[in-house]
Amino acid sequence: MHTTVLVVGGGATGVGVARDLALRGVDTTLVERGALAAGTTGRSHGVLHSGARYAEADPDDAAACLAENRVLRDIAPDCIDETGGYFLQLDGDDPSYFERKREACDSLGMAVETLSGDALRDRVPEANPRVERALAVPDGVVSPASLVLATAAAAREAGAELYTHSPVEDVHVADGVVTGATVGGRLDARIEADVVVNATGPWAERCAALAGVDVPMAPTRGVMVAVDNPGVDAVLNRCRPPDDGDIVVPRDGTAVLGTTSVAVDDPDDFERTEHEIERTVAECAAMCPGVDAEVRDTYWGVRPLYAPDEAARDDARKISRGFALLDHAADGAAGLVTVVGGKLTTYRRMAEATADRVCERLGVDAECRTAKRALPASDDPAVADLRATLGVDAPAN
Incomplete structure (x- = not known):
C-alpha cells in the first residue's frame, strides 16, 4: 500500500500530526503497535499545565504551555475539567523560590493570585495547616483518553x-x-511513503534505529498513585524545585499523586518499586494530609526525554521538558522526521511544528487549522466508534 506520510505512534502527538496533515489535504496513515494512547500519553497525570511549573526555569516552554492551555480550552472543552491550580509554600520551603515563581508567571502575562495560608484553606480545606501561602494559577485537568480519541476521530474525519x-x-x-516501512500485526503490510514521522515517544530511539539513525533518548519512569480523594477539587503543586511527590490531581473521584523520576534503560521493561509509591504518597501528604489514604491504583509512565548532551543524563530532572523536532536528511535518511519530548499540554503545537516541516519537504502550501477547529465531543458517534474498533489503553482515563 502507499501513503504520502506514514505517522508512527498513536499517542497524543502522533494523532495530532495525523489530524493536522489530513486537514492540510495530505494523504496520511498512522500506525500504532498497541491501542491508542498506550504509551506515555495514557499514563500521564493529566494536568493541563498553565506554564507555572516551568515559568522560572524555562520561560519559553512555560509560554508555550500557557498558549496551548488557552487553545485546548477553546477546541476541546469536553476533554477538560477547569479546576484551577495552586502552588503551595509550606513552612520550611524557600520563600525566595515562591517569589521567583510569581514574578516569572507575571512576566508571561499569566493570571495569578497570591493567597495567605488561611485564604488557601478557605478554598481547599484539606490543605495542610503548614501551608503559609499559595499562588493561584490557571492549571486544569485534561482526560488523555478523551483527548486522543477526539483527535483521532478528527484525523479520520479529515481523511487519515x-x-x-x-x-x-x-x-x-x-x-x-526513506521509502516506507514494513508493518506487522493487524495491518501486516509493506507501506510505501514519501515521509515517515517518528512520534513514538520514549521508543523514538528504537524506531529511528530501524532506519540507521541515532536519536539519543534518556527515558525516565514516574509513578502515579490514585487514592480516595479527600475532597480536593483543584490541582495542588508544591512550590519548590521539581522533586518526587509534588503534585496532586483530582480525577474521577480519586486524587492522583505524582511523581518520581528514575532513569530506565528499556521503556518496556523496568523496575516498579514500592518505595517510590510510598515516597510519592508521603510527599504529597505534606501538602494535603488526607491523600494518605487507601491506594486504588498505581500506574507507571515513561517520559520521552531527548538528551543529545551526554552530561545531562546524569540528572534527568535537568533535561528540558520542551520538544525537539529532528529532520534526518543529514543523517542519511531524508524523509524521516522525529518529534520527541514535550508534554500533553503542548501536543497540538508539537504536531503543528511537525506538520509544517513535513509540508515543507513535500512542497505543500497549506496552513495549520488545528488551533481554531473544535474537536468532536466525547458523545460523538465517531469517537465511540474509534474506542470500540481501535481501542484505547489509558489508565489515566
Whole structure:
C-alpha cells in the first residue's frame, strides 16, 4: 500500500500530526503497535499545565504551555475539567523560590493570585495547616483518553487512515532517502511513503534505529498513585524545585499523586518499586494530609526525554521538558522526521511544528487549522466508534 506520510505512534502527538496533515489535504496513515494512547500519553497525570511549573526555569516552554492551555480550552472543552491550580509554600520551603515563581508567571502575562495560608484553606480545606501561602494559577485537568480519541476521530474525519496493533518492524531507506516501512500485526503490510514521522515517544530511539539513525533518548519512569480523594477539587503543586511527590490531581473521584523520576534503560521493561509509591504518597501528604489514604491504583509512565548532551543524563530532572523536532536528511535518511519530548499540554503545537516541516519537504502550501477547529465531543458517534474498533489503553482515563 502507499501513503504520502506514514505517522508512527498513536499517542497524543502522533494523532495530532495525523489530524493536522489530513486537514492540510495530505494523504496520511498512522500506525500504532498497541491501542491508542498506550504509551506515555495514557499514563500521564493529566494536568493541563498553565506554564507555572516551568515559568522560572524555562520561560519559553512555560509560554508555550500557557498558549496551548488557552487553545485546548477553546477546541476541546469536553476533554477538560477547569479546576484551577495552586502552588503551595509550606513552612520550611524557600520563600525566595515562591517569589521567583510569581514574578516569572507575571512576566508571561499569566493570571495569578497570591493567597495567605488561611485564604488557601478557605478554598481547599484539606490543605495542610503548614501551608503559609499559595499562588493561584490557571492549571486544569485534561482526560488523555478523551483527548486522543477526539483527535483521532478528527484525523479520520479529515481523511487519515488509522491502524492500531500494527507495529513497525522495519523502516526502509534507499540511497539516503526513506521509502516506507514494513508493518506487522493487524495491518501486516509493506507501506510505501514519501515521509515517515517518528512520534513514538520514549521508543523514538528504537524506531529511528530501524532506519540507521541515532536519536539519543534518556527515558525516565514516574509513578502515579490514585487514592480516595479527600475532597480536593483543584490541582495542588508544591512550590519548590521539581522533586518526587509534588503534585496532586483530582480525577474521577480519586486524587492522583505524582511523581518520581528514575532513569530506565528499556521503556518496556523496568523496575516498579514500592518505595517510590510510598515516597510519592508521603510527599504529597505534606501538602494535603488526607491523600494518605487507601491506594486504588498505581500506574507507571515513561517520559520521552531527548538528551543529545551526554552530561545531562546524569540528572534527568535537568533535561528540558520542551520538544525537539529532528529532520534526518543529514543523517542519511531524508524523509524521516522525529518529534520527541514535550508534554500533553503542548501536543497540538508539537504536531503543528511537525506538520509544517513535513509540508515543507513535500512542497505543500497549506496552513495549520488545528488551533481554531473544535474537536468532536466525547458523545460523538465517531469517537465511540474509534474506542470500540481501535481501542484505547489509558489508565489515566
